[in-house]
Amino acid sequence: MANKTKLNTEESYNPFIGIGCKLFGHRYRITKRYQSNLKEFECAQCKKQFTLDGYGHYTPLTPKIKRVNEVFESFYTKKGLVG
Numbered sequence: 001m002a003n004k005t006k007l008n009t010e011e012s013y014n015p016f017i018g019i020g021c022k023l024f025g026h027r028y029r030i031t032k033r034y035q036s037n038l039k040e041f042e043c044a045q046c047k048k049q050f051t052l053d054g055y056g057h058y059t060p061l062t063p064k065i066k067r068v069n070e071v072f073e074s075f076y077t078k079k080g081l082v083g
């Protein structure tokens with residue numbers, strides 16, 4: 001067996017993308033708006049995803065946070081349906 005130690009480097013990574021974000025900040029676009037008033041954003045420049053934390057600050061949208069948002073949303077939307 002050949003020992004392939006192929007480094008999974010980000011070949012598509014463009015160092016120029018994101019410089020504008022560093023200088024001027026991200027260009028947030030809303031990608032998803034929840035009934036529960038949660039929102040998800042994407043940067044139009046670097047394509048990173050964000051959401052707002054409990055303080056209203058932009059925070060990177062991790063899969064974990066996304067899941068929390070979805071759980072929260074399902075609780076929120078079910079409130080009106082159940083009972």
Ligand SMILES: [Zn+2]
Pocket residue numbers: 018021025026027043044045046047048
């Ligand atoms: Zn950005």
